[in-house]
Amino acid sequence: MSLPVPLSAVIVGLLVLITAAAGAVYYVREHDDDNHDESETGLREQLGALREWINGALHTAADAVYGTDRKRRAWRVAGALGTVATLGVAFVAVAWLGWGALAGGLFVVGLVAGAAAPPITILMFRDGLPLGGLVGTGLAIAAQVAFGKAGLVRREDGQYEWGALREDDDDGYYVALADGGRVPIDADVGELFAFGFGKLAISEAHGSNLDTYRATHTPGESDHATEHRAGIPVTPPRKTGENTILVTLAKIQRRVRGSASSDLVRRGRDKALDQAGGTGQLSTLWTMAFAAALLVVGFAMTAGVLLL
Amino acid sequence: MLLAITWGLIGLLLGGSAFILVPWTLAFLGGVDVRDRVGRYYINQMTTVLGDVALVAREQGGLALTTASFDPEFSADRVTVGGKAGHLADSLNVKSRLAGKPFGIGLESHAEYITPAFAEFAEFASTAKHDGRLAVRADGGARLDFEIPKTPTVPDLRGAHRILDGDARRRFGVLSESWAEKSQEKFGQRISLGQTLILMAAFAVGSGMALLTMKYGTGGGGGGGVEVPIQIARVGVGA
Numbered sequence: 321m322s323l324p325v326p327l328s329a330v331i332v333g334l335l336v337l338i339t340a341a342a343g344a345v346y347y348v349r350e351h352d353d354d355n356h357d358e359s360e361t362g363l364r365e366q367l368g369a370l371r372e373w374i375n376g377a378l379h380t381a382a383d384a385v386y387g388t389d390r391k392r393r394a395w396r397v398a399g400a401l402g403t404v405a406t407l408g409v410a411f412v413a414v415a416w417l418g419w420g421a422l423a424g425g426l427f428v429v430g431l432v433a434g435a436a437a438p439p440i441t442i443l444m445f446r447d448g449l450p451l452g453g454l455v456g457t458g459l460a461i462a463a464q465v466a467f468g469k470a471g472l473v474r475r476e477d478g479q480y481e482w483g484a485l486r487e488d489d490d491d492g493y494y495v496a497l498a499d500g501g502r503v504p505i506d507a508d509v510g511e512l513f514a515f516g517f518g519k520l521a522i523s524e525a526h527g528s529n530l531d532t533y534r535a536t537h538t539p540g541e542s543d544h545a546t547e548h549r550a551g552i553p554v555t556p557p558r559k560t561g562e563n564t565i566l567v568t569l570a571k572i573q574r575r576v577r578g579s580a581s582s583d584l585v586r587r588g589r590d591k592a593l594d595q596a597g598g599t600g601q602l603s604t605l606w607t608m609a610f611a612a613a614l615l616v617v618g619f620a621m622t623a624g625v626l627l628l
Numbered sequence: 629m630l631l632a633i634t635w636g637l638i639g640l641l642l643g644g645s646a647f648i649l650v651p652w653t654l655a656f657l658g659g660v661d662v663r664d665r666v667g668r669y670y671i672n673q674m675t676t677v678l679g680d681v682a683l684v685a686r687e688q689g690g691l692a693l694t695t696a697s698f699d700p701e702f703s704a705d706r707v708t709v710g711g712k713a714g715h716l717a718d719s720l721n722v723k724s725r726l727a728g729k730p731f732g733i734g735l736e737s738h739a740e741y742i743t744p745a746f747a748e749f750a751e752f753a754s755t756a757k758h759d760g761r762l763a764v765r766a767d768g769g770a771r772l773d774f775e776i777p778k779t780p781t782v783p784d785l786r787g788a789h790r791i792l793d794g795d796a797r798r799r800f801g802v803l804s805e806s807w808a809e810k811s812q813e814k815f816g817q818r819i820s821l822g823q824t825l826i827l828m829a830a831f832a833v834g835s836g837m838a839l840l841t842m843k844y845g846t847g848g849g850g851g852g853g854v855e856v857p858i859q860i861a862r863v864g865v866g867a
Contacts, residue, residue, distance in 0.1 A: 598815020
Protein backbone atom coordinates (compact mmCIF):
# COMPACT_ATOMS: atom_id res chain seq x y z
CA MET A 321 0.00 0.00 0.00
CA SER A 322 1.55 3.25 -1.12
CA LEU A 323 1.22 6.70 0.32
CA PRO A 324 -0.66 9.36 -1.65
CA VAL A 325 1.55 11.38 -3.99
CA PRO A 326 1.16 14.80 -2.26
CA LEU A 327 2.16 13.32 1.10
CA SER A 328 5.21 11.60 -0.43
CA ALA A 329 6.19 14.89 -2.02
CA VAL A 330 5.90 16.66 1.33
CA ILE A 331 8.09 14.05 3.04
CA VAL A 332 10.73 14.24 0.30
CA GLY A 333 10.65 18.03 0.51
CA LEU A 334 11.13 17.97 4.25
CA LEU A 335 14.08 15.57 3.90
CA VAL A 336 15.68 17.87 1.35
CA LEU A 337 15.21 20.86 3.65
CA ILE A 338 16.72 19.01 6.63
CA THR A 339 19.68 17.90 4.52
CA ALA A 340 20.25 21.44 3.27
CA ALA A 341 20.08 22.88 6.80
CA ALA A 342 22.48 20.23 8.13
CA GLY A 343 24.89 21.01 5.24
CA ALA A 344 24.75 24.72 5.99
CA VAL A 345 25.44 24.18 9.71
CA TYR A 346 28.34 21.86 8.86
CA TYR A 347 29.81 24.41 6.43
CA VAL A 348 29.62 27.29 8.92
CA ARG A 349 31.20 25.20 11.72
CA GLU A 350 34.00 23.95 9.49
CA HIS A 351 34.89 27.50 8.35
CA ASP A 352 34.33 29.24 11.66
CA ASP A 353 37.95 29.63 12.80
CA ASP A 354 40.35 32.51 13.25
CA ASN A 355 42.49 31.73 10.16
CA HIS A 356 40.55 33.61 7.56
CA ASP A 357 41.59 36.54 5.47
CA GLU A 358 40.30 40.08 5.60
CA SER A 359 37.81 39.61 2.78
CA GLU A 360 36.20 36.78 4.77
CA THR A 361 36.19 39.00 7.86
CA GLY A 362 34.44 41.75 5.98
CA LEU A 363 31.94 39.32 4.55
CA ARG A 364 31.22 37.93 8.02
CA GLU A 365 30.74 41.42 9.43
CA GLN A 366 28.30 42.22 6.65
CA LEU A 367 26.48 38.95 7.25
CA GLY A 368 26.38 39.69 10.99
CA ALA A 369 24.95 43.14 10.37
CA LEU A 370 22.39 41.69 7.99
CA ARG A 371 21.43 39.07 10.58
CA GLU A 372 21.00 41.75 13.24
CA TRP A 373 18.90 43.84 10.91
CA ILE A 374 16.67 40.85 10.11
CA ASN A 375 16.34 40.03 13.80
CA GLY A 376 15.46 43.61 14.61
CA ALA A 377 12.91 43.75 11.81
CA LEU A 378 11.36 40.48 12.96
CA HIS A 379 11.16 41.71 16.56
CA THR A 380 9.60 44.98 15.39
CA ALA A 381 7.10 43.07 13.30
CA ALA A 382 6.39 40.67 16.17
CA ASP A 383 5.89 43.55 18.59
CA ALA A 384 3.56 45.22 16.15
CA VAL A 385 1.54 42.05 15.61
CA TYR A 386 1.69 40.34 18.99
CA GLY A 387 2.25 43.25 21.35
CA THR A 388 3.45 42.53 24.86
CA ASP A 389 5.27 39.48 26.25
CA ARG A 390 2.01 38.24 27.66
CA LYS A 391 0.39 38.40 24.23
CA ARG A 392 3.35 36.66 22.66
CA ARG A 393 3.06 33.83 25.20
CA ALA A 394 -0.64 33.57 24.41
CA TRP A 395 0.22 33.33 20.72
CA ARG A 396 2.81 30.65 21.47
CA VAL A 397 0.24 28.62 23.40
CA ALA A 398 -2.25 29.08 20.59
CA GLY A 399 0.45 27.98 18.16
CA ALA A 400 1.20 24.91 20.25
CA LEU A 401 -2.47 23.99 20.43
CA GLY A 402 -2.76 24.55 16.69
CA THR A 403 0.28 22.33 16.07
CA VAL A 404 -1.17 19.57 18.24
CA ALA A 405 -4.51 19.85 16.44
CA THR A 406 -2.78 19.84 13.04
CA LEU A 407 -0.78 16.76 13.98
CA GLY A 408 -3.95 15.01 15.10
CA VAL A 409 -5.73 15.90 11.87
CA ALA A 410 -2.68 14.83 9.85
CA PHE A 411 -2.61 11.44 11.58
CA VAL A 412 -6.32 10.97 10.96
CA ALA A 413 -5.88 11.97 7.32
CA VAL A 414 -2.99 9.56 6.82
CA ALA A 415 -4.91 6.69 8.45
CA TRP A 416 -8.08 7.50 6.52
CA LEU A 417 -6.50 8.02 3.09
CA GLY A 418 -3.92 5.28 3.39
CA TRP A 419 -5.82 2.51 5.18
CA GLY A 420 -9.49 3.38 4.84
CA ALA A 421 -12.31 4.92 6.82
CA LEU A 422 -12.31 2.21 9.51
CA ALA A 423 -8.65 2.89 10.35
CA GLY A 424 -9.31 6.64 10.53
CA GLY A 425 -12.37 6.13 12.71
CA LEU A 426 -10.61 3.71 15.07
CA PHE A 427 -7.68 6.13 15.34
CA VAL A 428 -10.02 8.94 16.39
CA VAL A 429 -11.79 6.67 18.90
CA GLY A 430 -8.44 5.50 20.30
CA LEU A 431 -7.15 9.07 20.50
CA VAL A 432 -10.18 10.30 22.44
CA ALA A 433 -10.27 7.23 24.69
CA GLY A 434 -6.53 7.46 25.38
CA ALA A 435 -6.71 11.16 26.23
CA ALA A 436 -9.75 10.72 28.48
CA ALA A 437 -8.62 7.52 30.20
CA PRO A 438 -6.10 8.92 32.76
CA PRO A 439 -8.26 11.68 34.30
CA ILE A 440 -11.40 9.51 34.26
CA THR A 441 -9.55 6.60 35.89
CA ILE A 442 -8.20 8.92 38.59
CA LEU A 443 -11.64 10.39 39.21
CA MET A 444 -13.23 6.95 39.41
CA PHE A 445 -10.73 5.19 41.65
CA ARG A 446 -9.39 8.19 43.59
CA ASP A 447 -7.14 6.93 46.41
CA GLY A 448 -8.16 3.32 45.68
CA LEU A 449 -6.27 3.29 42.40
CA PRO A 450 -4.08 0.17 42.01
CA LEU A 451 -0.39 1.13 42.30
CA GLY A 452 -1.61 4.50 43.57
CA GLY A 453 1.73 5.29 45.21
CA LEU A 454 3.54 4.86 41.92
CA VAL A 455 0.96 6.89 39.98
CA GLY A 456 0.99 9.63 42.64
CA THR A 457 4.77 9.88 42.49
CA GLY A 458 4.57 10.02 38.69
CA LEU A 459 2.08 12.88 38.87
CA ALA A 460 4.31 14.73 41.34
CA ILE A 461 7.19 14.35 38.90
CA ALA A 462 4.97 15.56 36.04
CA ALA A 463 4.06 18.61 38.13
CA GLN A 464 7.68 19.33 38.97
CA VAL A 465 8.70 19.07 35.31
CA ALA A 466 5.90 21.48 34.38
CA PHE A 467 6.86 23.90 37.17
CA GLY A 468 10.60 23.73 36.55
CA LYS A 469 11.17 25.56 39.80
CA ALA A 470 8.41 25.12 42.35
CA GLY A 471 7.55 26.38 45.80
CA LEU A 472 5.68 24.46 48.46
CA VAL A 473 4.54 27.08 50.94
CA ARG A 474 2.48 27.06 54.09
CA ARG A 475 0.15 30.02 54.10
CA GLU A 476 -0.67 32.12 57.14
CA ASP A 477 -3.89 30.14 57.59
CA GLY A 478 -1.93 26.88 57.72
CA GLN A 479 -2.96 25.52 54.30
CA TYR A 480 -0.28 24.39 51.87
CA GLU A 481 0.09 25.50 48.27
CA TRP A 482 2.38 23.93 45.70
CA GLY A 483 2.92 26.39 42.87
CA ALA A 484 5.46 27.73 40.42
CA LEU A 485 8.39 29.55 41.96
CA ARG A 486 8.40 32.95 40.29
CA GLU A 487 11.25 35.40 40.21
CA ASP A 488 11.05 39.13 40.63
CA ASP A 489 13.98 41.41 39.79
CA ASP A 490 13.49 43.36 43.02
CA ASP A 491 12.15 40.83 45.53
CA GLY A 492 13.72 37.57 44.37
CA TYR A 493 11.73 34.37 44.52
CA TYR A 494 8.08 34.23 45.47
CA VAL A 495 5.05 31.98 45.14
CA ALA A 496 1.79 33.52 43.93
CA LEU A 497 -1.08 32.22 46.05
CA ALA A 498 -4.48 31.27 44.74
CA ASP A 499 -6.11 34.09 46.71
CA GLY A 500 -3.93 36.67 44.98
CA GLY A 501 -1.36 37.03 47.75
CA ARG A 502 2.27 36.07 47.54
CA VAL A 503 4.83 34.42 49.79
CA PRO A 504 8.34 35.80 49.19
CA ILE A 505 11.20 33.37 49.63
CA ASP A 506 14.75 34.39 50.35
CA ALA A 507 16.87 31.64 48.81
CA ASP A 508 19.54 30.88 46.26
CA VAL A 509 19.14 28.23 43.60
CA GLY A 510 21.61 26.02 45.45
CA GLU A 511 19.41 25.98 48.54
CA LEU A 512 16.43 24.49 46.72
CA PHE A 513 15.63 20.80 47.02
CA ALA A 514 16.10 18.64 43.95
CA PHE A 515 12.78 16.87 43.63
CA GLY A 516 11.18 15.11 40.66
CA PHE A 517 13.46 16.50 37.92
CA GLY A 518 12.84 20.01 39.21
CA LYS A 519 13.75 22.35 42.02
CA LEU A 520 11.59 22.80 45.08
CA ALA A 521 11.61 25.48 47.76
CA ILE A 522 9.77 24.59 50.97
CA SER A 523 8.91 27.55 53.13
CA GLU A 524 6.30 29.14 55.35
CA ALA A 525 4.76 32.60 55.30
CA HIS A 526 5.93 34.94 58.03
CA GLY A 527 2.73 36.66 59.02
CA SER A 528 0.05 36.32 61.63
CA ASN A 529 0.89 32.62 61.94
CA LEU A 530 4.07 33.61 63.82
CA ASP A 531 2.33 35.96 66.26
CA THR A 532 2.17 33.15 68.82
CA TYR A 533 5.95 33.08 69.04
CA ARG A 534 6.77 36.77 68.82
CA ALA A 535 8.51 38.61 71.63
CA THR A 536 8.11 42.32 72.21
CA HIS A 537 11.23 44.40 72.03
CA THR A 538 11.98 45.95 75.40
CA PRO A 539 13.57 49.36 74.98
CA GLY A 540 16.34 50.54 77.27
CA GLU A 541 19.95 49.77 78.02
CA SER A 542 19.53 47.77 81.20
CA ASP A 543 19.72 43.98 81.07
CA HIS A 544 18.02 43.75 84.42
CA ALA A 545 15.57 40.85 84.36
CA THR A 546 11.91 41.76 84.38
CA GLU A 547 10.56 38.23 84.55
CA HIS A 548 11.55 34.85 85.95
CA ARG A 549 10.98 31.44 84.42
CA ALA A 550 11.47 28.34 86.58
CA GLY A 551 13.25 30.60 89.04
CA ILE A 552 15.74 31.83 86.45
CA PRO A 553 15.81 35.56 85.65
CA VAL A 554 15.18 36.18 81.94
CA THR A 555 16.97 39.01 80.17
CA PRO A 556 14.59 41.47 78.41
CA PRO A 557 14.09 40.74 74.67
CA ARG A 558 16.17 42.97 72.42
CA LYS A 559 15.94 43.31 68.68
CA THR A 560 19.27 44.06 67.06
CA GLY A 561 18.83 43.45 63.32
CA GLU A 562 16.81 45.07 60.56
CA ASN A 563 14.11 43.14 58.73
CA THR A 564 13.90 40.51 61.42
CA ILE A 565 11.21 39.07 63.64
CA LEU A 566 11.91 38.73 67.34
CA VAL A 567 10.71 35.40 68.74
CA THR A 568 11.21 33.76 72.10
CA LEU A 569 12.07 30.21 73.03
CA ALA A 570 9.72 30.41 75.99
CA LYS A 571 6.68 30.55 73.69
CA ILE A 572 8.12 28.03 71.24
CA GLN A 573 8.85 25.61 74.06
CA ARG A 574 5.29 25.95 75.33
CA ARG A 575 4.05 24.95 71.89
CA VAL A 576 6.36 21.99 71.34
CA ARG A 577 5.94 20.54 74.82
CA GLY A 578 5.20 16.83 74.56
CA SER A 579 6.32 16.52 70.93
CA ALA A 580 8.30 13.46 69.78
CA SER A 581 7.45 11.86 73.12
CA SER A 582 7.96 8.23 74.08
CA ASP A 583 4.21 7.66 73.85
CA LEU A 584 4.76 5.71 70.64
CA VAL A 585 7.02 3.25 72.47
CA ARG A 586 4.41 2.66 75.17
CA ARG A 587 1.68 2.19 72.60
CA GLY A 588 3.77 -0.31 70.63
CA ARG A 589 4.52 -2.30 73.76
CA ASP A 590 0.88 -2.22 74.88
CA LYS A 591 -0.32 -3.40 71.48
CA ALA A 592 2.13 -6.31 71.45
CA LEU A 593 1.28 -7.38 74.99
CA ASP A 594 -2.42 -7.11 74.28
CA GLN A 595 -2.29 -9.20 71.14
CA ALA A 596 0.62 -11.56 71.79
CA GLY A 597 1.00 -11.52 75.56
CA GLY A 598 1.27 -14.74 77.64
CA THR A 599 -2.27 -14.80 78.95
CA GLY A 600 -3.55 -17.78 77.01
CA GLN A 601 -1.50 -20.50 78.73
CA LEU A 602 -3.18 -23.61 80.18
CA SER A 603 -3.64 -23.30 83.97
CA THR A 604 -2.20 -25.82 86.49
CA LEU A 605 -5.66 -27.08 87.41
CA TRP A 606 -6.49 -27.90 83.82
CA THR A 607 -3.07 -29.50 83.36
CA MET A 608 -3.69 -31.83 86.31
CA ALA A 609 -7.18 -32.66 85.07
CA PHE A 610 -5.84 -33.54 81.62
CA ALA A 611 -3.04 -35.60 83.21
CA ALA A 612 -5.54 -37.62 85.27
CA ALA A 613 -7.70 -38.19 82.23
CA LEU A 614 -4.69 -39.31 80.18
CA LEU A 615 -3.65 -41.69 82.98
CA VAL A 616 -7.05 -43.38 82.87
CA VAL A 617 -7.08 -43.42 79.08
CA GLY A 618 -3.59 -44.91 78.99
CA PHE A 619 -4.55 -47.59 81.50
CA ALA A 620 -7.75 -48.46 79.67
CA MET A 621 -6.16 -48.57 76.24
CA THR A 622 -3.25 -50.76 77.33
CA ALA A 623 -5.47 -53.07 79.35
CA GLY A 624 -7.86 -53.32 76.46
CA VAL A 625 -5.11 -54.20 74.01
CA LEU A 626 -3.64 -56.85 76.30
CA LEU A 627 -7.02 -58.43 76.96
CA LEU A 628 -7.69 -58.73 73.28
CA MET B 629 -8.97 -5.10 9.76
CA LEU B 630 -5.72 -5.80 11.60
CA LEU B 631 -4.21 -2.58 10.32
CA ALA B 632 -7.30 -0.62 11.35
CA ILE B 633 -7.00 -2.03 14.88
CA THR B 634 -3.32 -1.10 14.84
CA TRP B 635 -4.31 2.48 14.01
CA GLY B 636 -6.78 2.38 16.90
CA LEU B 637 -4.00 1.25 19.24
CA ILE B 638 -1.71 4.00 17.92
CA GLY B 639 -4.49 6.51 18.65
CA LEU B 640 -4.88 5.09 22.15
CA LEU B 641 -1.16 5.40 22.76
CA LEU B 642 -0.98 8.95 21.43
CA GLY B 643 -4.09 9.96 23.38
CA GLY B 644 -2.68 8.50 26.60
CA SER B 645 0.64 10.23 26.18
CA ALA B 646 -1.21 13.48 25.43
CA PHE B 647 -2.24 13.54 29.11
CA ILE B 648 1.38 14.40 29.89
CA LEU B 649 2.93 15.72 26.68
CA VAL B 650 0.34 18.33 25.67
CA PRO B 651 0.21 20.09 29.09
CA TRP B 652 4.01 19.97 29.27
CA THR B 653 4.32 21.57 25.84
CA LEU B 654 1.87 24.28 26.81
CA ALA B 655 3.74 24.83 30.08
CA PHE B 656 7.08 25.26 28.31
CA LEU B 657 5.68 27.66 25.75
CA GLY B 658 3.17 29.56 27.82
CA GLY B 659 5.34 31.14 30.49
CA VAL B 660 5.13 31.01 34.24
CA ASP B 661 1.36 31.44 34.50
CA VAL B 662 0.66 28.42 32.33
CA ARG B 663 3.42 26.46 34.12
CA ASP B 664 1.75 27.27 37.40
CA ARG B 665 -1.67 26.20 36.15
CA VAL B 666 -0.43 22.95 34.60
CA GLY B 667 1.68 22.06 37.66
CA ARG B 668 -1.22 22.71 40.03
CA TYR B 669 -3.44 20.48 37.89
CA TYR B 670 -1.00 17.59 38.34
CA ILE B 671 -0.68 18.33 42.08
CA ASN B 672 -4.48 18.13 42.34
CA GLN B 673 -4.43 14.79 40.55
CA MET B 674 -1.60 13.59 42.80
CA THR B 675 -3.46 14.38 46.02
CA THR B 676 -6.59 12.73 44.60
CA VAL B 677 -4.65 9.53 43.91
CA LEU B 678 -2.66 9.47 47.14
CA GLY B 679 -5.47 10.65 49.43
CA ASP B 680 -3.50 11.38 52.56
CA VAL B 681 -0.05 12.66 51.65
CA ALA B 682 3.12 13.13 53.67
CA LEU B 683 6.29 14.75 52.37
CA VAL B 684 9.11 13.37 54.46
CA ALA B 685 12.49 15.05 54.91
CA ARG B 686 14.92 12.19 54.60
CA GLU B 687 17.95 11.85 56.83
CA GLN B 688 20.39 12.07 53.93
CA GLY B 689 18.87 15.36 52.77
CA GLY B 690 16.34 14.41 50.12
CA LEU B 691 12.58 14.36 50.15
CA ALA B 692 10.21 11.42 49.92
CA LEU B 693 6.56 11.61 48.95
CA THR B 694 4.46 8.93 50.59
CA THR B 695 0.96 8.07 51.64
CA ALA B 696 -0.08 8.24 55.27
CA SER B 697 -2.75 6.18 56.97
CA PHE B 698 -4.00 6.80 60.48
CA ASP B 699 -3.10 4.01 62.90
CA PRO B 700 -5.55 4.28 65.82
CA GLU B 701 -3.52 1.96 68.05
CA PHE B 702 -0.60 4.38 67.89
CA SER B 703 -2.69 7.51 67.53
CA ALA B 704 -0.34 8.54 64.71
CA ASP B 705 0.00 8.25 60.93
CA ARG B 706 1.74 5.18 59.61
CA VAL B 707 4.17 6.05 56.80
CA THR B 708 6.72 3.98 54.92
CA VAL B 709 9.93 5.68 53.87
CA GLY B 710 12.71 3.79 52.14
CA GLY B 711 10.84 0.54 52.73
CA LYS B 712 10.81 1.05 56.51
CA ALA B 713 7.48 1.59 58.23
CA GLY B 714 7.15 4.07 61.06
CA HIS B 715 4.83 6.64 62.57
CA LEU B 716 4.38 10.40 62.40
CA ALA B 717 2.43 11.93 65.26
CA ASP B 718 0.79 15.32 65.00
CA SER B 719 1.19 16.51 68.56
CA LEU B 720 2.09 20.01 67.28
CA ASN B 721 -1.23 20.07 65.42
CA VAL B 722 0.40 21.22 62.19
CA LYS B 723 -0.90 18.66 59.72
CA SER B 724 -2.95 20.55 57.22
CA ARG B 725 -4.29 20.28 53.68
CA LEU B 726 -2.86 20.55 50.19
CA ALA B 727 -5.30 20.95 47.28
CA GLY B 728 -8.11 19.96 49.61
CA LYS B 729 -6.51 16.72 50.82
CA PRO B 730 -4.73 15.95 54.11
CA PHE B 731 -1.06 16.83 53.88
CA GLY B 732 1.83 17.18 56.27
CA ILE B 733 5.60 17.54 56.27
CA GLY B 734 7.33 14.98 58.46
CA LEU B 735 10.77 13.82 59.43
CA GLU B 736 12.31 10.49 58.58
CA SER B 737 14.30 10.55 61.78
CA HIS B 738 11.72 11.63 64.33
CA ALA B 739 8.10 10.71 64.88
CA GLU B 740 6.62 14.15 64.36
CA TYR B 741 4.98 16.33 61.74
CA ILE B 742 6.67 19.73 61.50
CA THR B 743 6.33 22.93 59.51
CA PRO B 744 9.02 24.96 57.72
CA ALA B 745 8.69 27.61 60.45
CA PHE B 746 9.78 25.13 63.12
CA ALA B 747 12.78 24.22 60.98
CA GLU B 748 13.61 27.93 60.76
CA PHE B 749 13.26 28.30 64.54
CA ALA B 750 15.65 25.39 65.02
CA GLU B 751 18.13 26.79 62.53
CA PHE B 752 18.21 30.36 63.84
CA ALA B 753 18.05 29.29 67.49
CA SER B 754 21.11 27.13 66.89
CA THR B 755 22.90 30.05 65.25
CA ALA B 756 21.92 32.37 68.13
CA LYS B 757 23.18 29.81 70.62
CA HIS B 758 26.42 29.45 68.70
CA ASP B 759 26.81 33.24 68.71
CA GLY B 760 26.31 33.34 72.47
CA ARG B 761 23.06 35.28 72.31
CA LEU B 762 20.76 32.45 73.34
CA ALA B 763 22.25 31.00 76.48
CA VAL B 764 22.38 30.87 80.24
CA ARG B 765 24.57 33.80 81.23
CA ALA B 766 27.39 33.92 83.69
CA ASP B 767 25.29 35.84 86.22
CA GLY B 768 22.77 32.99 86.32
CA GLY B 769 20.21 34.67 84.11
CA ALA B 770 19.06 33.45 80.72
CA ARG B 771 18.31 34.98 77.36
CA LEU B 772 15.45 33.35 75.45
CA ASP B 773 14.78 35.72 72.55
CA PHE B 774 16.34 35.45 69.11
CA GLU B 775 15.64 36.78 65.65
CA ILE B 776 14.53 35.18 62.40
CA PRO B 777 14.47 36.95 59.01
CA LYS B 778 11.27 38.75 58.07
CA THR B 779 11.38 37.12 54.61
CA PRO B 780 10.81 33.35 54.78
CA THR B 781 13.85 31.25 54.00
CA VAL B 782 14.31 27.66 52.81
CA PRO B 783 15.44 25.91 55.99
CA ASP B 784 17.06 22.52 56.35
CA LEU B 785 14.00 20.52 57.35
CA ARG B 786 16.11 17.71 58.84
CA GLY B 787 17.27 20.01 61.60
CA ALA B 788 13.74 20.69 62.84
CA HIS B 789 14.09 17.91 65.41
CA ARG B 790 16.34 20.22 67.44
CA ILE B 791 13.33 22.28 68.42
CA LEU B 792 11.25 19.27 69.50
CA ASP B 793 10.71 18.41 73.15
CA GLY B 794 11.40 14.67 73.00
CA ASP B 795 13.66 12.43 70.98
CA ALA B 796 11.36 9.57 69.95
CA ARG B 797 12.31 8.27 66.53
CA ARG B 798 9.89 7.54 63.74
CA ARG B 799 10.38 3.77 64.02
CA PHE B 800 10.30 3.49 67.80
CA GLY B 801 6.63 2.48 67.87
CA VAL B 802 7.09 -0.31 65.34
CA LEU B 803 10.29 -1.49 67.01
CA SER B 804 8.82 -1.55 70.52
CA GLU B 805 5.88 -3.56 69.23
CA SER B 806 8.19 -6.01 67.50
CA TRP B 807 10.46 -6.38 70.52
CA ALA B 808 7.57 -6.82 72.93
CA GLU B 809 6.10 -9.48 70.66
CA LYS B 810 9.40 -11.32 70.58
CA SER B 811 9.69 -11.14 74.35
CA GLN B 812 6.31 -12.86 74.63
CA GLU B 813 7.07 -15.72 72.27
CA LYS B 814 7.64 -18.22 75.10
CA PHE B 815 4.39 -17.23 76.76
CA GLY B 816 2.37 -17.07 73.63
CA GLN B 817 1.98 -20.89 73.43
CA ARG B 818 -1.03 -22.33 75.22
CA ILE B 819 0.97 -25.28 76.51
CA SER B 820 4.57 -25.30 77.67
CA LEU B 821 7.20 -28.02 77.35
CA GLY B 822 6.84 -28.98 81.05
CA GLN B 823 3.08 -29.34 80.75
CA THR B 824 3.51 -31.51 77.67
CA LEU B 825 5.92 -33.77 79.58
CA ILE B 826 3.49 -34.10 82.51
CA LEU B 827 0.69 -35.17 80.18
CA MET B 828 2.94 -37.66 78.41
CA ALA B 829 4.09 -39.04 81.74
CA ALA B 830 0.46 -39.42 82.90
CA PHE B 831 -0.34 -41.48 79.80
CA ALA B 832 2.82 -43.58 80.32
CA VAL B 833 2.02 -44.23 83.97
CA GLY B 834 -1.51 -45.29 83.06
CA SER B 835 -0.20 -47.67 80.44
CA GLY B 836 2.49 -49.01 82.81
CA MET B 837 -0.06 -49.67 85.50
CA ALA B 838 -2.20 -51.57 83.04
CA LEU B 839 0.81 -53.66 82.00
CA LEU B 840 1.69 -54.49 85.60
CA THR B 841 -1.88 -55.36 86.40
CA MET B 842 -2.26 -57.67 83.46
CA LYS B 843 1.13 -59.28 83.98
CA TYR B 844 1.07 -59.94 87.70
CA GLY B 845 -2.65 -59.91 88.28
CA THR B 846 -3.49 -62.74 85.83
CA GLY B 847 -0.35 -64.84 86.65
CA GLY B 848 -1.17 -65.47 90.36
CA GLY B 849 -3.82 -67.86 91.68
CA GLY B 850 -6.76 -67.44 93.97
CA GLY B 851 -7.99 -64.16 92.65
CA GLY B 852 -4.60 -62.48 92.93
CA GLY B 853 -5.41 -60.56 89.73
CA VAL B 854 -7.09 -57.87 91.68
CA GLU B 855 -4.32 -57.26 94.19
CA VAL B 856 -2.55 -54.42 92.45
CA PRO B 857 -5.65 -52.30 91.68
CA ILE B 858 -6.84 -52.84 95.21
CA GLN B 859 -3.50 -51.73 96.59
CA ILE B 860 -3.62 -48.63 94.41
CA ALA B 861 -7.17 -47.97 95.48
CA ARG B 862 -6.06 -48.25 99.09
CA VAL B 863 -3.31 -45.75 98.55
CA GLY B 864 -5.77 -43.49 96.76
CA VAL B 865 -8.24 -43.41 99.65
CA GLY B 866 -5.45 -43.17 102.26
CA ALA B 867 -6.29 -46.45 103.98
